[in-house]
Amino acid sequence: MNKENSNIKEKTLFGMDKNPSSIEPKKLTLDSRIKFRCHPGVKCFTACCGGIKIILTPYDILQLTRRLGMPAHEFLHQYTTPVYLEKTDMPGVAIKLREEDNKCPFVTPEGCTVYSDRPTACRYYPVGMADFHEGGSRDASGKENTPEEEKFFFLVKEDHCKGFEEDKEWTVREWRADQGVDVRDEMNKEWLRLVMRRKSFGHQATLSEQAKRMFFMASTDLNTFRRFIFESSFLETYEIEEEVLEKIKEDDVELMLFSFKYLAATLFGAQFLKIRDDKIKEKTAQMKKRQDENVLRSVKEYEELKTSMEKAKTKSDAE
Ligand code: SF4
């Protein structure tokens, strides 16, 4: 585990409530213009790769494990530390900073060694996105806001970041496309929604340990999740189309997207999984058997009670 630094900053992934003092109080749209450039020539090069908390999404983990050619469990052990996501009880992981200098293990003086596969949070910086739809916000009259009303962007301006002194100007849209954020947003969308949905529940409902374990496993280790689908009783219980099975057997991204739907169904009861007819029949038969047993037991208890009452009556009549 890395040393926890109480001043540690979190690169924004979930919205605006991280490092509020560095956030410019101005809502930006995709067409807003920003002046910023980050390149190896800036004085602060790699300054933002230390003393930070970088939460990893399932897609980040998938890309990094491919890049490093290591199985997820090894990657998790070597490069991550466990965290709770967004002040919820949902377990996730963040990059484990180096003991010796409190920096990201992938940074060198020459820059990021996993640059083209860097995590989503690194790509956002310094343009954050607030998407309140993830939590399902409502306006003053209680009407649910539409996604477009809820989404806006903001700048995270930290004193040490000299990128704002550079001459390059672009729109937020251009910046995001350049950083490959759009693709990441699409890949992370459903997973972020699960976390924000959980957050909107507050502490009223608790997640079972089993649900937490499943969320962690599906979010961090797709190979184990694949084994769970294909090597447990899962397919005996649920009806999954052959075409879907073919896809998730081979394709990690398809499997990841499937896992988000599976988690939404198991954590929040979303309609996605269909239980097999034979399982329903089996369950119904079990319930009926239990009911029959209960009825028989009550009949027996009633008969016993009746007999003992009759005996008591006969005895008192005789006295
Ligand atoms: S992954 Fe790369 S960009 Fe992100 S903090 Fe580490 S070194 Fe910096």
Ligand code: SF4
């Ligand atoms: S602090 Fe800003 S300019 Fe400097 S390396 Fe990080 S993002 Fe680039």
